[in-house]
Amino acid sequence: MRHIAWIAGAAAAALVAAGAITYASAENDGSATRVPAADSADAGFAQDMAVHHAQAVEMSFIVRDLTSDKDVRLLAYDITQTQAAQRGMLLGxxxxxxxPKTSSLPPMTWMGMGDMPPxxxxxLMPGMATNTELRKLGSLKGKQAEILYxxxxxxxxxxxxxMAEGCVATCTVGPEKRLAQSMVDSQRSEIQLMAGMLKERGARPR
Structure with a gap:
C-alpha cells in the first residue's frame, strides 16, 4: 500500500508545476490571478478533491494487479492517469x-457539510471506500475483484x-470551475460504463 501511495504521490508532485502553468495561462480576464481565501469553495474543493482523487488512483493500482481483464485494466489505467493529472493541477x-494542501477544517465544510458525522x-468524504473495503479488494482476484472495484x-x-457540482455552483476561479465541470461530465460517463460492466458480470452497483 505504501508503494502504491508513493507512486500516486510522485505522479501528483510531478504534475504540480504543469498545473500551475496551466492555471496561470488559462485566463485573460484576471480571475486566474486572484487568490481565493483559505475558507473559500475554491480552496476547499481543491483540498478535498485532491484527497478524493488519491483514493481513486490507489484503488485503480490495486485492481490492476488482481485481474487480467483488459476492459477493467483499461478503465483503471484511464482513471489513474486522469485523476493523477487532475490532482496535480489542484495541488499546483x-x-x-x-x-496548505490539506484543510484544517472538517471535509466538505466549503459545501456547508462540515457538520456531517466523521x-x-x-x-473521509461521501463515496470514499473504507479501509476495510480496500483491504477486501486487495484480497480478491479475477471476477470478484473486478466486481468490487x-x-x-x-x-x-x-x-x-x-463535490464537482458544488464547485461548479460556488467556485469563482474560471479554470477550476471548468475542471470541475469536466469531472462531472467524465465521471457520469464512467458511471454508465461501469453499470454495463457490472451487468456483464451478473452484478449491480451498491
Whole structure:
C-alpha cells in the first residue's frame, strides 16, 4: 500500500508545476490571478478533491494487479492517469495560492457539510471506500475483484460528481470551475460504463 501511495504521490508532485502553468495561462480576464481565501469553495474543493482523487488512483493500482481483464485494466489505467493529472493541477493551484494542501477544517465544510458525522474507517468524504473495503479488494482476484472495484469506484464517482457540482455552483476561479465541470461530465460517463460492466458480470452497483 505504501508503494502504491508513493507512486500516486510522485505522479501528483510531478504534475504540480504543469498545473500551475496551466492555471496561470488559462485566463485573460484576471480571475486566474486572484487568490481565493483559505475558507473559500475554491480552496476547499481543491483540498478535498485532491484527497478524493488519491483514493481513486490507489484503488485503480490495486485492481490492476488482481485481474487480467483488459476492459477493467483499461478503465483503471484511464482513471489513474486522469485523476493523477487532475490532482496535480489542484495541488499546483493550492501552491500558487500559498494555501496548505490539506484543510484544517472538517471535509466538505466549503459545501456547508462540515457538520456531517466523521467518516468511518477511513472514508473521509461521501463515496470514499473504507479501509476495510480496500483491504477486501486487495484480497480478491479475477471476477470478484473486478466486481468490487467497479462497485467501489461507482460509489466513489458519485461522491466525486456531487463535490464537482458544488464547485461548479460556488467556485469563482474560471479554470477550476471548468475542471470541475469536466469531472462531472467524465465521471457520469464512467458511471454508465461501469453499470454495463457490472451487468456483464451478473452484478449491480451498491
Amino acid at each position: 493551484w493550492l501552491d500558487l495560492w500559498g494555501l 467518516g468511518k474507517d477511513g472514508a 467497479l462497485q467501489l469506484m461507482t460509489a466513489h464517482h458519485k461522491g466525486g460528481v456531487h
